[in-house]
Amino acid sequence: MAIFSMSTFVLLTFAVFTAGQVRQEIHIYNSTDCSGLRIHGATSSGLVSLIPNAKMRSVFIIGLWRIRDCTSVTNCVPDAQSPPIKAYGTCFGVTFEATVFNLSRLGDPYMTEKRLNVYSGRVIDGQVTPIWGNMTSIDDQGTLLSMGSSFHTGNYWWTVYSGLNFTGVAECLRPDSHTVNNGYGVSRTVNVNYTVGSVREGCF
8 A cells, every 4th residue: 555745846857858748757766755766667557576675665757657556466456446646747755565566657658649538437447438539429329438537638628428419418528737738748537427428529
């Protein structure tokens, strides 16, 4: 189980720019303030085994990442017990006693893809339905999704409707202020109880 400190340290100079874009990254440190020995760094999902005597005491994050601690390479805590962490260049003090972790990057590498991900669980967990554009229905059978959370990448706005063909109760999913101001980012909605029968680009 992880314990996150209330204090954060902004370290925007760590951001890696590639062709004018900022990449999703996570860096793990043995210290509490993202200084000294960096024991792991990643830009994509994967399983991590720390070096002997190392502990995760702080993490530097760009983007949206889920950290699941594991008792072995095949036994990690469920997604629902590890809500993802979102930041744009921030150090978080943490306390993880495990030495094996599953790191999951949520979204495309540069946080610019036009894609909405609808989840059945409340903390970006459970069954996921990806959406790339207007959908008058989720499938040919007129299935209604139960949405507990979502995230989307890029500076895009979405409306989810409770009925088919853009009818019923409408909920606007907006990009966060960082994404609006910078053109890239990951925006999330958690702990909701929406019914989704159709999806439309933009907010209406």
